[in-house]
Amino acid sequence: MEELHFSQPSVIYTAPSVSFPDFDKTLALAESVADYINGLELTEDNIKDVKKDLARARKLTKALDDERIRIKREINAPLAVFENQIKTITGVINEADEKLRSKVREAEEQERELKKEQLYEIWQKRAGMYELPQMLPNAFEFWLTPQHLNKTTSLRVAEDDMVAWLEEKQKELDTLHSMDDEYMVEYLSTLNLAEAINAVHDREERYDAINAVHAAEEEETAVFVITGTVNINFTEMLLKTNNINYTRR
Numbered sequence: 001m002e003e004l005h006f007s008q009p010s011v012i013y014t015a016p017s018v019s020f021p022d023f024d025k026t027l028a029l030a031e032s033v034a035d036y037i038n039g040l041e042l043t044e045d046n047i048k049d050v051k052k053d054l055a056r057a058r059k060l061t062k063a064l065d066d067e068r069i070r071i072k073r074e075i076n077a078p079l080a081v082f083e084n085q086i087k088t089i090t091g092v093i094n095e096a097d098e099k100l101r102s103k104v105r106e107a108e109e110q111e112r113e114l115k116k117e118q119l120y121e122i123w124q125k126r127a128g129m130y131e132l133p134q135m136l137p138n139a140f141e142f143w144l145t146p147q148h149l150n151k152t153t154s155l156r157v158a159e160d161d162m163v164a165w166l167e168e169k170q171k172e173l174d175t176l177h178s179m180d181d182e183y184m185v186e187y188l189s190t191l192n193l194a195e196a197i198n199a200v201h202d203r204e205e206r207y208d209a210i211n212a213v214h215a216a217e218e219e220e221t222a223v224f225v226i227t228g229t230v231n232i233n234f235t236e237m238l239l240k241t242n243n244i245n246y247t248r249r
Contacts, residue, residue: 011082016075026060033057112149119148122159130166131173135188139169142191 033053040050123140127133136142143165148158172193176184186196226232239246 018071026064030057030061111151115149115155116144118155119144119158119162122155123162126162126166130170132166132169132191135173136191139191 037050037054040046042050120140123133123143133139143162147153148161169191172187175193176187176196180200183196183200186199187193190196224235226235236246236248
């Protein structure tokens with residue numbers, strides 16, 4: 001690509017000029033009207049004339065303000081054209097910038113996919129040396145993290161981490177082989193030994209609690225028929241003294 005040469009674009013600006021030669025004369029007229037009204041003693045005879053003079057003065061200021069608006073619009077017109085030109089240029093650059101960002105993201109994603117394939121090839125070579133990949137076909141996905149696919153993580157570093165992870169999981173499997181199968185089942189769903197053990201223990205505790213309730217509900221009962229008020233009262237006293245639950249009917 002041919003090198004692009006950038007230089008500061010030239011912008012020619014000519015300062016606008018607005019002349020109001022009658023400013024002092026008009027201001028003096030407005031002040032005289034104000035002074036006249038301030039010092040006026042209003043009567044029924046002069047109120048109409050005063051209102052007419054004030055209306056003419058307002059008409060004069062309205063005409064001046066309309067002229068100000070017209071001149072401002074004319075002055076701003078070339079500025080609006082310049083602003084639209086800048087927006088057009090900026091839009092072209094922004095669009096190019098977004099396309100570049102999209103291409104960069106696409107290229108980076110392709111690099112990450114290529115690196116994932118390379119790591120999987122390494123995994124396949126290592127898999128036969130360990131038990132976990134044979135037991136869990138998707139073990140590679142358990143190990144792989146976004147950090148492994150970053151540019152800052154070399155293949156060598158990722159492979160070292162892979163081996164360390166497989167060694168750790170092999171030790172955990174060796175431990176699980178000496179335990180009940182339910183621990184292994186739990187472990188293969190999370191690959192976390194502590195979580196698997198806790199899950200089994202929690203389940204066993206729930207089972208024990210349920211069985212205890214059932215055992216209490218199925219406790220043996222006996223019915224004795226006691227006659228005579230004295231015998232009944234004596235038997236009831238013995239039951240209470242020994243904290244034996246009973247029901248009297």
